[in-house]
Amino acid sequence: MTRTLRELWAFFWRDLLIARTYRTVFVLEAIEALFGVAMFFYVARFVDSPQLQQALPQGGGYFAFSLIGFVFLDYLNAAMDTFDRSLEEARDSGTLEHLLVTQTSLPAILAGSAVYPFAATTLRIAVYVAWGTVLFGFPLRDANWLAVASVLLATLLAFSGLGILSASYLLLFKRGNPAKWFLLGVSSVAGGMLFPVSVLPDWLQLIARLNPVTYALDAMRAALLGGAGVQAVWRPLLVLVAFGAVLLPASMAVFSWALRRTKTTGTLTHR
Amino acid sequence: MPEAAIRVAAIQKSFPPARSGWRAFLQPFEKPSVVALAGISFEVRPGETLALLGANGAGKSTLLKILATLLLPSKGDATIAGYDAVREARAVRRQIGYHAGSDLGFYARLTGRENLRFFGRLNHLSETALTKRISLLAEQFRLEEALDRQLRTLSSGTVQRLSLARALLHQPHVLLLDEPTRSLDAIGASEFRRFLKTEVLGQGDNSLLFASHTLSEVELLADRVAVIDAGQLVVCDTPAALKHTTGTTSLEDAFLRLTGRAPQLAQEEEPE
Numbered sequence: 001m002t003r004t005l006r007e008l009w010a011f012f013w014r015d016l017l018i019a020r021t022y023r024t025v026f027v028l029e030a031i032e033a034l035f036g037v038a039m040f041f042y043v044a045r046f047v048d049s050p051q052l053q054q055a056l057p058q059g060g061g062y063f064a065f066s067l068i069g070f071v072f073l074d075y076l077n078a079a080m081d082t083f084d085r086s087l088e089e090a091r092d093s094g095t096l097e098h099l100l101v102t103q104t105s106l107p108a109i110l111a112g113s114a115v116y117p118f119a120a121t122t123l124r125i126a127v128y129v130a131w132g133t134v135l136f137g138f139p140l141r142d143a144n145w146l147a148v149a150s151v152l153l154a155t156l157l158a159f160s161g162l163g164i165l166s167a168s169y170l171l172l173f174k175r176g177n178p179a180k181w182f183l184l185g186v187s188s189v190a191g192g193m194l195f196p197v198s199v200l201p202d203w204l205q206l207i208a209r210l211n212p213v214t215y216a217l218d219a220m221r222a223a224l225l226g227g228a229g230v231q232a233v234w235r236p237l238l239v240l241v242a243f244g245a246v247l248l249p250a251s252m253a254v255f256s257w258a259l260r261r262t263k264t265t266g267t268l269t270h271r
Numbered sequence: 272m273p274e275a276a277i278r279v280a281a282i283q284k285s286f287p288p289a290r291s292g293w294r295a296f297l298q299p300f301e302k303p304s305v306v307a308l309a310g311i312s313f314e315v316r317p318g319e320t321l322a323l324l325g326a327n328g329a330g331k332s333t334l335l336k337i338l339a340t341l342l343l344p345s346k347g348d349a350t351i352a353g354y355d356a357v358r359e360a361r362a363v364r365r366q367i368g369y370h371a372g373s374d375l376g377f378y379a380r381l382t383g384r385e386n387l388r389f390f391g392r393l394n395h396l397s398e399t400a401l402t403k404r405i406s407l408l409a410e411q412f413r414l415e416e417a418l419d420r421q422l423r424t425l426s427s428g429t430v431q432r433l434s435l436a437r438a439l440l441h442q443p444h445v446l447l448l449d450e451p452t453r454s455l456d457a458i459g460a461s462e463f464r465r466f467l468k469t470e471v472l473g474q475g476d477n478s479l480l481f482a483s484h485t486l487s488e489v490e491l492l493a494d495r496v497a498v499i500d501a502g503q504l505v506v507c508d509t510p511a512a513l514k515h516t517t518g519t520t521s522l523e524d525a526f527l528r529l530t531g532r533a534p535q536l537a538q539e540e541e542p543e
Contacts, residue, residue, distance in 0.1 A: 007393060010393055018381060093378065100341060103441075265287050265298065267299070
């Protein structure tokens, strides 16, 4: 356990040191977040109406609803993107072979590559929410932080499996991230990101109910805006944990198989 | 008799043919039909240095990658210090230091020290041991200045030395080097060879298996030479014995004669 933590720390520290050499990026991202939040605020002012507020399940107005949908998309993007981007960078920089000849196991290499990107995404989301709260009145006072953290963790577990599947695809076919395209494509319409699923036709609502993103967003809005505790959001949490419990080991098995395949075909470092 | 540091027994390796266009999607699942190694066997004893000598595409890098657990053999067995390179890959990785001979493989925006610390941690070295090993290797490899500079600012030669330092960081007993002086200039290569001979091979039971096209390097470092041609082992003997059996005075002539390229070379050199 200690050894695994040291390995994860080594990856986190490596990525932090690399990020430190691009200091202006932090400032630019904070400014970009401000513009993003301002855009949602003014769009909400334009479209908000009493009827719209009634259609939003957790209250708080369209600004809060859409901002949560947007930052959650960032998280989902990180979970889906991190593994194959790390793999691609390692392959292109020539470090992949050197990582694979160390004594660190493959699951630790994969998990380690994801620690910093997830931490950075969490920080970026915090900046979005901070701008929203300080400048535009995002209603944060009722938030239940334990439930928020539980939902985020369950979301990461649930969607990391899809990210690892994408990395397996990249190992074998060298380009593309079909799982990400599919999930983000479906979720942008049938996931409740920028509008509630109740406005969708019945057949799309059915798809939304099968989509774990819908559960994650419902739980996140309930915890952040409605102050719902862990007990109140146990059902969507359970769905996310079940999704992760099936997908994570399955995706690890697929990744190991893909790695064996590339070691057989000699295409591990091919671009 | 001590266990062989490296044992390669009837190793075969074939790759699927390269494909382009839509057929590239089927490539990962195609049957391997391009032969890279056709049943090679040899042993490297503890403390011994063996050179792999062969033309481009002869199979040298493929063999080194199999031993480094980066490729799976199609048939045959490969063991390092008694551990099987396929079934006990993690134990094998504890025994080896691998150096791919290019100046890639580091994080360009990290310093030499940060890179070494990162890879050392992944090889389970404690922070104290890491600090000691890095300063010892930096002194031996004359890397003191490079340690606190970003990799992207270092010359190829310095990065090569850093790469060798990384391979030795966890004190492996077996070194696998693939064309270790490929991107070095003549002076850098000469210093590198001298360093390898005196500082690395001159100490203890370290075994070295390396591939090289530089025959003077092979003569200087190798106890024995394995000549590989088209995936097959032609002969494995000392440089002196190779010259003696082929009736030549240089390793280059011996190599050309052993691989059947001597007449071809003679024709090419014949004046019109």
